[in-house]
Amino acid sequence: MAQFKNSTVKIDNEEKMSGKALFTDDLPSEGFLWVRPLRSNIPCGRIRTINVPKLPKGYYWVDAKDIVKENVVNIIFSDWPVFADRRVNYYGETIGLLIGPDKAKLEELGRLLQVNYDEEIPHFKLNNSKIHKSFTKGNLDEVIKNHDFMLEETFETGYQEQVYLEPQSMIMWLDGDKITIKASMQCPFYIKNAVVRTLGCSPDKVRVIQPAVGGAFGGKEHYPSMMAAQLATAIMKIKKPLKMVFDRSEDLMYTTKRHPSRTTYTGYVKDGRLVGVKAHVGLNGGAYLGCSGVVLNRGLIAVVDSYDVPNLDVTGDVYVTNTMPTAAFRGFGSPQTIFAFEMFIEHIAKAIGVDPVEFKLKHLVKKGQTTAVNGKFHDDIILPQLVEKAMEMSDFKRKYKEYSKPGSNRGIGISTFLHGCGFTGSGESTIINAQLKLTKDENDIVHLYTSQVDFGQGNRTTLKKIVSDTLGIPEEQVTHEAPDTDHTLSTGPTAASRTIIIVGYLCEKAAKHLKEIWKPGVYQEWIEPYVGPDYIHWDEDTLQGDAYPGYAWGVNIVEISFDPITYQVKVEGAWSTYDVGHAIDERIVIGQADGGLAQAIGYGYLENMEMAEGRFRQKTLADYIIPTSADLPMMETELIDNLFAYGASGAKGCGELTFVGGAPALCHAIEMAINRKIYKIPANPEYLMELVENGKD
């Protein structure tokens, strides 16, 4: 079964290393008109008038009045208008588009265009809940009546910006009466569906083609749908090819971020065991809900991370505020709760005077136990092996003892975590219904068609590898082009760590079937629908049952040194072990491991994005600080196989897994070095100064 482990050269290596790859902004676009969004400059109010200056010939203004059918962006919960209509609900909301051939002229017109508002008092507090969820497990009331120790703590996490290398960009033109779109994206069919919905047109009038894409991290899951709906409205009015490319600072200020969170836990200990937890998770959803309800679900499902807590009472809310809407970002709600719970469980251990790491290991979930949402862990869980290996790699036990001594100014921390792969619950069979098409031409070349976008993570290579290995033919005999909605069926969005576990599995099954019917020299086609494990049952309304088809597992260990003069943290070492089922391509998984952990470490101590009066204060990459290679140590990663029955050769997901545990491992290490408790991230020097000078042990 281990035939895939060998690392291959990624299909897109040459074109990207050489600079030949064409990203959206590089595509030929002669005669295209530039599109400049005109955005709200207040956080909340009614639009009284929009005074558009006299436009020169060839210049256009498009706004809510031009909506063809429906003024809404098709996202999971569709409440976000394509253009603000009569009122604005956050600073930066798009009111309309100025369109024309000269960028500088558009800026000038933008300065002349006047919007008059009746300003209203904006709402920034997290108390206006629009989505409320709850579930229980066991019987927390019994535990509350009968326990030895109780602790309540609140944790906060901040905004995080994706900082994909390529900013949001899209071009759109009419091919006859068909709208054709190329864009930086994650989900071609989401874009297509968004256009179909706002225009009310037939699906065959919209085609989405993916060019080279420079990173996404969730930031291109929904936002391109917004851009496409705006441009489609414009193109129906003016019938000219259009181009919209964001500058970096525009992208920082006006696109979706990770949800800030506030999580409160009350933990109950009996006989040295954490027997019950009451939890509340609050997310700042911004002005519109979009996918926030699903983000909350994922956060709630991961509410006790990889630990077994038999009695739970869990609630969560998405709060609406007059701020930029928050949306998808690697981890999708679970990094927030996993950070909070990892910190909380160690704080409990410290409070009852036991070793935090031993306490955590005692609580690790095991196969056959129930999940937080009363599903079952059906598959083998190899967390103890992952922990042991990671500890051995990092010399954890010696360092842990040594750095625990006061004044060492050094620390080492460990986190264990899980990530549910694929869409939540039965979403894969009920919402997405992926179908994969495989064809073979007369020359016996096999063509693989998916809607998975390779934005750097390597799935053009890995999915193709699954097909060629399963068929037992050379990789060169299989093609896997970037998605084109006219040529591929929807295999679903490139999100939720579903590409390998779901689409990879489809590739393997389809290839097996094609192999069975293989006739040399003739055209053949096979369409494979996704059928998940039949033992998975999920109730979306009550959040009860098996939340995911399968889980990937991981352990992060981070070592730091602390400078007591400047309160700065230096990351000295990082070690990880993962159970991703089985690596289709080890180097690609290591790429995810290094990148995911780097992004997670940044989330934990560097990446600070503050909101003041509804506006982000960090407007450039000189102020929004992400780690560079100078901030990161060499990272060591080991993978341990644990084959998953419903994955290609046993493979599960890995894209988000490598992100979720980094921040808490880092913060455990910082806590050790400063002998203080951390309650929020980013744990930047300004916060650590407060803790060191005024905090509690």
Added chain:
Amino acid sequence: MVNHYIPSSLKEALKVLNNHDCYIMAGGTDLMVVKHQKSGIVPNFDKDVCYISNLKELQYIYEDEQGVHIGAGTKFVDIENSMIVPDLLKQIIHELASPNIRNMATMAGNIANASPAGDSIVGLYLLDAKLELVNVNGSRLVPIEKFILGVRKIARKSNEIIKEIFIPHHDDLNTYWRKVGSRAAESISKVTFAGGYQVEDGVVKDLRMAFGSIGVTCVRDQKIEQKCIGMTVEELHKNIDNILNDMSKNITPITDQRSTKEYRYKVAMNILKDFLNVIE
């Protein structure tokens, strides 16, 4: 409409500056950022620009009996690699911005930009650097602290150009440098500190302290330094709290998108304390 001048000699450049009020562009690494509009739109220059990056006669480093002379057109990378530039400056430059910026930018540009977070400025204050300003009529030598007047405010007359940075020799000065940025590389400073001292037979012969990013300009208070000179090292260490107290009134940082005034103040004090403790 603005005009762009690309003189081929310093003499020609001075003539241009005598007749036109210009931005002087060397590496352009600050100016192009300040004047940047949006990608695809030309930078927004509101007056003429005079380009000096091709003037070879401004690109030199040499030393004489008095000190080190650095031509205003010399790029950071060349200063960093020089054998005769004081180590303190080389250390500062090594942590400044990124290699690609250091390949383009000049130290004279860092001075003329007069940002409170200009790193090289702090080292130059500490080393009593002077600037040679020239115009069509002649030249004058101005101490750096008389040249930088405030945030992005300098004492250059519109027909003048910085020709040279002069750094007097300080062969016996021990130096100390601390840059506190948001990350290990490519970061704008939250606090910087350069210290210098010389001790002979247990007596402080020279003591210098310069801070960056904690006020509108670099802060160096020679009155405090003078008080300490002549103390024994032991006395100096006993007086650390007094020195910190004296210095504290000079440390007037702000809160912005990069840090808080509380953090900058506290860290500046911590660093000063560390520096004074290092002296032996």
